[in-house]
Amino acid sequence: MGAYILRRLLLIIPTLFGIMVINFTLTQFVPGGPIEQIIANIEGQGDVFEGISGGGSETFDNESDSGYVGARGLPQEFIEELEREFGFDKPAHERFAQMMWNYIRFDFGESYFRSISVIDLVIEKMPVSITLGLWSTLIAYAISIPLGIRKAVKDGSSFDTWTSGLIIVAYAIPGFLFAILLLVLLAGGSYFQIFPLRGLTSDNWEELSLLGKLGDYFWHITLPVVASSISGFATLTLLTKNSFLDEIKKQYVVTAKAKGLAERRVLYGHIFRNAMLIVIAGFPALFIGIFFGSSLIIETIFSLDGLGRLGFEAAVARDYPVIFGTLFAFGLVGLLVGILSDLMYVFVDPRIDFERREV
Numbered sequence: 549m550g551a552y553i554l555r556r557l558l559l560i561i562p563t564l565f566g567i568m569v570i571n572f573t574l575t576q577f578v579p580g581g582p583i584e585q586i587i588a589n590i591e592g593q594g595d596v597f598e599g600i601s602g603g604g605s606e607t608f609d610n611e612s613d614s615g616y617v618g619a620r621g622l623p624q625e626f627i628e629e630l631e632r633e634f635g636f637d638k639p640a641h642e643r644f645a646q647m648m649w650n651y652i653r654f655d656f657g658e659s660y661f662r663s664i665s666v667i668d669l670v671i672e673k674m675p676v677s678i679t680l681g682l683w684s685t686l687i688a689y690a691i692s693i694p695l696g697i698r699k700a701v702k703d704g705s706s707f708d709t710w711t712s713g714l715i716i717v718a719y720a721i722p723g724f725l726f727a728i729l730l731l732v733l734l735a736g737g738s739y740f741q742i743f744p745l746r747g748l749t750s751d752n753w754e755e756l757s758l759l760g761k762l763g764d765y766f767w768h769i770t771l772p773v774v775a776s777s778i779s780g781f782a783t784l785t786l787l788t789k790n791s792f793l794d795e796i797k798k799q800y801v802v803t804a805k806a807k808g809l810a811e812r813r814v815l816y817g818h819i820f821r822n823a824m825l826i827v828i829a830g831f832p833a834l835f836i837g838i839f840f841g842s843s844l845i846i847e848t849i850f851s852l853d854g855l856g857r858l859g860f861e862a863a864v865a866r867d868y869p870v871i872f873g874t875l876f877a878f879g880l881v882g883l884l885v886g887i888l889s890d891l892m893y894v895f896v897d898p899r900i901d902f903e904r905r906e907v
Contacts, residue, residue: 553887560883565648567879568872572644575868582660582866583630634660647872656873661865666873669858676748676847676854679769684777685831692781693827696788701815703793712786719782724845727775731849735771743771746851772850784827791823828892 631637635646650657656666664672695715699708734742744750750764795801796819804814844856855874862870 553891556887556890560880563883564876564879568648568651568876569644571875572640572647572872575866575871576640578866580866581636582634582868583627583636585661585866586630587627651873651876656877657869659862659870660867662867666869669870670855670874670877673853673855673858676852677856679748680772680776680846680852680854683769683773684780687773687777688780688784689827689831692784693788693824695781696785697792697815697820699785699789700792700796703789715782715785718778721778723775723778724849726778727771727846727849730771730775744768748852772846772852775849776846788823788827791826792819795819795823825893831892 628637635643638646658665659669662669695711699711702708730743731745733739735745744767748765748768749761750756750768753761753764756764801814801819804818805811809817844860846852847854847856858870859874861867862874
């Protein structure tokens, strides 16, 4: 097992390098870099994309020798100083090499527009993403596993049929649409004012007792977590059901029943361990997927400032240190979680031996 883990760890290096090369190359062809953003703000255009998309030929007629849209009227020395400050006075390959050298040392730099380090910025936004990721995953498992087992036991019954219909409908509902529905019904939109409209905590959070803080926290996260996890039940429930159905039909289950063992003991003492292999082993990947991919729209609807909005705002502003720093860190974590998922398979079922697989 040690050799397999070592091979997987070594594969992280070329994989992560390839991810960074592709994304860095793509950004070289995207219009509206950070310097153009600053020039647009100085010239009073508000946003560089207004000049790119709406200025027409007149915009490009005003382009100076510096090559930046809207730079006319600004001293060339000022433009060159901006290039030196952001590092754009160097060729792309040198900038990429310097960036990767810094990232290897976990130096992700500082945001261009926020005057804060990338690590501090991610830590600042992380509580929202942890909240959505952790609770959505736990709720999905807590509901889907018992429901999937029940559906497997009652396969073909009316219970199995109508519950399948419900989870498929839930899967088909877009998360943002369900979030709006929750706001309208339960957050003072048109009917009931039961839950708060925005934020992760109340304004008087610091004044509350420990129990009061816990209550306030769960009061605020109820609607966002429900909205973000509604579509996750279908896949996990059907996966659990199908896993149990496959095990129920195997010979060892027939033998156990023939010996007179109670159905509950057969189900949870024999079938559960084997059937839950793929479900339990997938927990790390599911959590990381929800954690990093928390819905931008849901964060916006509930006014939550998490990693989803951070990534979107960084992409719009061309805040390259934030974009590439978070991409490197999250890519590294994602690859490590892939290894952790494999280890979970071995932990759940020691019969699995990755050493015998051909890599």
